[in-house]
Amino acid sequence: MPQCTDDKDCNCNTECDGIIEREDIDGSCCDNLKCCKPCADTLQCTSRNGTCQASCEENENATDTACCNGLQCCEMPLCTDDTDCNCETKCDGVIEGEERAGSCCDNLKCCKPCTGVCGGNFTELIGSFSSTNYPCNYSINQDCFYSISVPVGYTITLTFTTFFLEGADFDFVDVCI
Incomplete structure (x- = not known):
C-alpha cells in the first residue's frame, strides 16, 4: 500500500x-x-x-x-437565550411577542409565546417572574403584586434584565421591604 x-x-x-x-x-x-x-x-x-x-x-x-x-x-440559527424561542421575520403580537433579550441570526426576531400570569408568592431561593403577557406588552388597568420571602439570613436580590414602561404617570414598579 x-x-x-x-x-x-x-x-x-x-x-x-x-x-x-x-x-x-x-x-x-x-x-x-x-x-x-x-x-x-x-x-x-x-x-x-x-x-x-x-x-x-x-x-x-x-x-x-x-x-x-x-x-x-x-x-442553523439558534436563539441566544436559555428559553424556548422561535426565530421568525416578525412576531404575532396577539399570541407571541419579541423577546428583547434574545436574538436570532439573519435579522430574524426571537418570538416567544405571551403569558397571562399576574402576581404570585415566591419562597424558593432562586426564581424569576415577568409581567403579564411578557414578552408582549403588559395589560392595561392591572395591579400585579409579587411577594418574595426567604429564610432568615438570606438576602433577596432583584435583577431586571428587561424593563420598559409606557411612560404614563400610572405605570410604575414599587419595591417594599
Missing part, C-alpha cells in the same frame, strides 16, 4: 474530498497519489451540527469556523 512520507496521519487518494479533507502540500504519496488530511476546522463545524457549503442559506448562520477549500461553515 502507498504510504505518506510525512509523520502525520494521511490518506493517499487520487483526489481529496474538499468538504471533509484537504491536500497536504508538504506530504507526498507514491504512484502520484495525493496526501489528503482531515480538515480540523471542518470537523469542528460538523461536530456543532454545521455543514460546509459555498454559501449559507437564508435560515442558516455563517460562523467564524472555516471549512476546507474556502467553504463556509453554516449552522
